[in-house]
Every structure is written in structure tokens, then in C-alpha cells.
Amino acid sequence: MSATRTSPPVADADLLRIRGLHAGYTVPGRSGLRRRRVDAVAGVDLTVRAGQTVCVVGESGCGKSTLARSVVGLLEPFAGSVSFAGLDLASAGRRQRRRVAHDLQMVFQDPYTSLNPRMRVADIVAEGWRIHRGRVAPGDHAAEVARLLDLVGLDPSYAGHRLHELSGGQCQRVSIARALALRPRLVVCDEAVSALDVSVRAQILNLLADLQGELGIAYLFISHDLDVVRHIADEVAVMYLGTIVERGTAAQVFGDPQHPYTRALLSAAPSVRDRPDSATEVALTGEVPSPAAPPSGCRFRTRCPLAADVCATEAPGLRARGDGEHPAACHFAGQGAAAAASVEAAEEKQA
């Protein structure tokens, strides 16, 4: 998607800046008096530039939805900062927040639970204009709704319908039309196409790409579907248990994965084209631990085929290796099993 884009103005360079973000939920503490914090997102740095598509991939429980909710302000972070277009959302007041709210929209995974079934399609799409007054004159609402529905590939005659009269793919288009109604600069898509059948998914992905080309929208695209991510991403961040374990361009992450988790994810993902070859398949055992009790040191070590003693004591930072920006958080980043084995052997010798 990025190939033909002209570079944005310098002021807009970092549209979304996330630094050291900790967010999650609280559970009753052991004494029952004080609640204990569970960091579903435990220290995430991420930047989305104007007109760019950044994808966050990972399995359920890795904190990617918590990240999305913190970005749009549905969740108060424990620590760290989220700044959008230069405004720190945590310290900003309600009024300041509202001033940027229209630039920051979200499309949720399930249109049936994120849209109001009692409202007509036209009212769902136009709701933002009633809140952010002065953007579209009330007299123009109908025409503007029709234009937006047409843009997302829905017949404008659906404006008077309610959601139960629409299919899942059509509802998701309504959801996207609503998100676009205020001409946002960033749309956070949390598994926005995951529930769709392949042919409809392709229609929606084409639509998102077209809109980016026409309106210069940036996407923070959260998905577990690697085929989709590879297709649309400019940059990819791989999350595991609340932290980013690898980051880079789509070509870097898919072509030359550095972190053992990324490699496992790539080999586990079922694909129509690359049949799994049991010799090269990186099989993970076990499942993602609970973020309430993350393992010491490296959070991936309990499932990692390369895990050594150092991994239990020292959390690896997200460090770039060699040239280019392609950091991975692993003591053995870029090394195969053989390299790890030689490290182990060396340690044994020392002991």
C-alpha cells in the first residue's frame, strides 16, 4: 500500500506515539482489600505515521485488544503515554480529547455487538455529526450518508434499514462507514475482517486500501491473520503476552523472522500456498501463560525451543541487530536451534 504514497508533512510524521504503555485490568488482591494490577500490555512502544498501515499480530491474550482500547481512550492506561497528533491523551482534559476524537476512530471485530441494533443504518453513520457539530450541516446528512454508503460498497437504499436486515459483511461495512464519517486520520481496526468469509474479506481489504490511497488514512490494524497482515502491512509488530517481541517492515518480519515466537507463528499459520513441511515446522508446545502471572525473565521462555538459563533471569530488550530497524526481543535473536545448542554447550563447559 505504501509504494506510491508521497511523504507526509513533517509535523504529521508521528501521528500516534505510544511510549512505555502499561494497561490492563485489576483483580482482587490476596488480602481482598487492595486490587492487584494485571498488565495485559506491559511496556509497549509503537509509532504510527500518517498514511501508514501498522499491523499488530499475536494470539489471544497477548494484549493486542487492550492496546487498541487504550489508544482510542476506552481504557485508562496504568502507566506510559499515548499521544495522538502531538496531544498526550492521558493528561488531556475532556474538551481537548474531544477535539481529536473525530480524527481517531475504531472498527471492532463484531459489528453485531458494536453497533446499536435499534438504530437505522443512516443514524449509525450520522451519529458522529450530531456529537461533533458543525462538520456536516443537518440538511446534508442524508446526502452525505448516501455518499459514505456508496464509498464502502453498500447500496444507499440500505440507509433506512436496521442491522438485522443486513448480512455480517454488510454490517461491517456500516461499521467502517461510521468510522469514516468524521474523516479520521487514524482508524484502529481490531480484528475488523476476522469474522468474514474470504470473498467478503477481500472486498473489505480492497476498500481499506482504496480509502487510504484517496484520503491518506493511517491504520493500526490488529489481526491474527498472517495472510492478511502480510498483504496490507507497511510495518508489523509481533506481540506476545503484553510485549512486542519483534518489529519491522512486512518484508523483514515475514521474510527474515528473528524471534523464535515469530518463526513459530509463521510456521503454524495455515496457508493455502505453503504446505507445511514437518521438517521445517517450528512446533510450539503449551499455551500462552496468564498475564496475571507472567514467567520471569523472557515471557516467551516457557514455550521457547531455544530457552536457556539466561532467559529465566534476564528479560531481553527489544534491540536491533546489525543494520536497519528490525529489532527483536530475544537473547538468541536470529539464531537457529543449532546456535542455541552451542550456547548451552558453552555454558555447560563453564559450569
Place this chain on the structure above:
Amino acid sequence: MPVPDMGGEQRAMPVPDMSGEQRAMPSTAGDGARTTGAERSPAARLRGVHIGFGGRGDELPVVRGVDLDLVPGRVTALVGESGSGKSLTALALMGLLPAGARVGAGSVEIDGRDTAGFTDAQWRRLRGTKVAMVFQDPMAALNPSFTVGWQIAETLRRRRGTGRRAAREQTVELMRTVGIPDAEHKYREYPHEFSGGMRQRAVIAMALTLDPAVLLADEPTTALDVTVQAQILRLLAARQADTGMAMLLVSHDLGVVARVAQDVAVMYAGRIVETGALDDVYTSPAHPYTRGLLDAVPDPARPGRLVPIDGQPPAPGHRPAGCAFAPRCPYATETCRTDDPPLVPLAASRPGPATGQHSVACHHSDRVLARATGTEVPS
């Protein structure tokens, strides 16, 4: 009458709610001694099966004339988008069609016997021994009030008359074979204490308890994460290979199918439109719908715009005359709008095992095939 949503895309539930029925794996009634037929003959066979809602199953036809052979030792995948009728087809093999749905015409044969007019008791004798099923949502298939081990052991005790201690030992062993670690301990835990992947393993163990001749797996990994999905798919493939049972994998995910199946049948609007060995169908799809499905998946070799299939599948009851895919098909001609093409073997196809014959229901399959080879992107 609950009419399932057959309109559009994948929703949370793939099949209409079947409440208590869904958690019934095998239960009462004596054990039907298993008579293994000749190895080549299908363990289950569908011939011209129509399934519909209302009246005699003909008012709202959802499945329209499906032929399918499930052969011992082979994994057959039934793929299609939501609403294509693939789940109903699988449920018909279990005698578990939702309320209001019935087999209107055709025959469902299991182990050589036509199941038409089977009583509940007769179905119960088949379930577990001849056919067993793994559903998408393991939490709905397990009873939350009993320990997982007890639920698996119950099958052995009631169907085989196994004693308490022996049933327990066999269950622990079974739980080990499906990769549940620390099975002795896990035996005593309740479903909510299991993770999603472990629950699905438990449900697979339950389905395998009585050594079924046919295992039906309806979207068995859709609710799971990719790394866990890979584990479960490996487990299913391994158990199938070990036992030599026949397996029907129902899925909307072409990638999942590619991992496990040897044969594939593509369903559209209640009919099988293309079937054959997986490699034949995936590398040279002869039906425009199959080709469209494969093209709609993003391919690193072809960046840029995706090629979606235009439009939506027709709702049951609103299917056009002629070929149901014609309104969305780039190859459609006048013939397609009047004559529904039958599923016939491709002229060029090599004869394969019983279900491996590459067959297609399209008037223009030669054009689809010619175009497929003509536009193939060199990789």
C-alpha cells in the same frame, strides 16, 4: 421455528443452537458390535441428500442433492462459506439436525445401513461407535458440572459396561494419547479449569472413546489460536492415521483444509460444486467459485488489489434457476441461467481412489481450467 442465518458471513455460531443435543456424544443403549466391512467400501455414504426446513424438508431447501463418500483411512474436507450447508450435511451424518430441519430426499448410509426412519435409540447406538463428532466450541460440548475425566469415562461405563476403575484407567490413557499433560490430575478437573486447547483435546478424546469408524470435525479449530490450532490439527491427523478411521473435516478455512485433508469437496448454496483430490482442486480449480475462493486469499506473489468474488451468496429460498453461482460468475452464459449443471468427472481427470475423482458442476469448466493455466503467476 428457528431458521438459521444462512445469509452472509461467518458468525459466532456455525450451526443453529442445538442446546442439549450438542453435548450428547454417545450415551445409553448397548454397544453395537462393530462389523468392519471391506476396507474400500465407504464407512458413510450420502446419496442425493436434500436437507431443508419446513414441511417435508422442502420449504426452505438448504442442502440440495449432496453425494459424499467417507472412506476409511482418508480425510475429506467439506469447505464453503457460511450458509453453504456444510454444517447441516455433517449433522445429518450424526442424526443431529436442528429442530425443524430434516432430510427431505436422498439417503444417509452409515456402515452400509440406510438411516432413513431411524429412531432416537437406533441413532444413539450408531453415535460413538460408527460416527462421532467434534464441534467448534468445546465448552458447549462439555458439561460444566462434571469433571472432564468423569464425562469421558461415562461413555465407557454406559456403552461398554466397563467397571469404574478400568474406565478410569482407560480414560487417563486416552487423555494421554490426545496430548493432555498430567492426565491423572486433569481427570479430576472441571471444564472451566481447562484452557481452550485442552478442552478441545478433551472433546476429541471423548469422540474417540469408542473407536468410531467415522470422525466428523466441524470447524474444530476455529475458536483456537494459530499455534494451538496447529497442535490440534496435528493431533487429529495423527489419531486419524493411527486408527485408520474416515474423517470429515468441515471448515471455511482453505489453509486448515490444506494441512489435513487428502480429498476436498467445495460447497456452494447447498450443492457440492467441485470435488477431488486436494492437490488437483487447489492447483487446478475447475469451478469458478473454487477459483474465486483461492484467488481471494492474499498471496505474497501477487501484491496489489485482491480479487474478491462479486456479490453475495443467495439465501435459501432465493436461489436463482439454473446454476446458483451464475449471478456472481464471470463465465456465466445463458445456459447457466436456465440449466443447473450436474457434478460430472472432468474429462482429463485421472481416475483416483473412490473420492479422489476430480469432478465439477460447471458448464464452462474447460474455460476455467484453460484460464487457470494461462494466467498462472510463475513463482
